[in-house]
Amino acid sequence: MAKVLVVYFSHGGNTRKMAEGLKKAVEAQGVEVEIKKVAEADPGSLAAYDGLLLGSPCYFGVMAADMKRFIDESIKLFGKGELVGKPAGVFASTGGIGGGGELTMISMLAGLMIHGMVVQGSRKGGHFGPLAIGEPDERVFAELENYGAQFAGLVKKLAS
Template identity: 40%
Template sequence: MSDPYVLVLYYSRHGATRDMAKYIARGVEQSGIEARVRTVPAISANCEATEPTIPEQGALYCSEADLAECAGLALGSPTRFGNMAAPLKYFIDGTSSLWLSGTLIDKPAAVFSSSSSLHGGQETTLLSMMLPLLHHGMVLAGLPYSESELLSTTTGGTPYGATHVAGQGSRALDETEINLCIAQGKRLGKLALQLQA
């Protein structure tokens, strides 16, 4: 049996969600458990389009085994009209065998998102990602208000999960957003260790 890990699974088109995933993974590892960062391929309306088996850059593509064997899950997506991005939903929609077997029941999960504007649907995107995780029987973990930066942030950050305001894709994560990503990762890692025991 391999060492336990938290899967940090995301889709990112312009890099902001990918950057958040890196900080969440840092927080996971600070809690004392491995973080395994994975992504999903883009999808296309063109039925002939295919993606390489291994991406040219960034994280490897997630396999069903990566998800099945994780001790916890952080799921991240950019906001698409108040919903998760289609490539991430496409991947999640293909996990019915894990639902049938109950593989993810009682494992902790958290969600994170990035949008171009402050009111770009961050919270509804987080909620849309929570729904399939609840169907899988996962235990959802948000960001508690003991993280004082939730009370002072003027950019991203919600009790539902870490968020980032990208400002049309050009704005890097600020210190508050980074700290909240790390805090979310730490909490998820801690819960994964506790629930595994």
């Protein structure tokens, strides 16, 4: 069975709730999911998964430093191109509209794209990935469900 890793940073719990919503949505499509706080995730282990989802709150317009450190440490997989062609996606939580949510996602996406990963965008809802303002509500959970299903579809396609 294909296996996805969800890695998130969350101080107040908003991003954690999004990560849990995504896990449920991906699993509902028959794809196995491991979920880890960024502090407990090993960037050297990423090649063992068929897909990667990263989530962070917006801190001063971009991802939180802990997530940036995680991406920086994934350099150990860069030389041999171990993540090339694997599905990737992002999600984020912000304090307000226009607070930098999209930049937060794009800052994470840059790292994933530089690894040569295949990014799942979204035609409906948040184009760069699910985005919440404050505590995730019904709209956000619906978006997570939709995005998780799309992402699981990509994972199954590329893993087969």
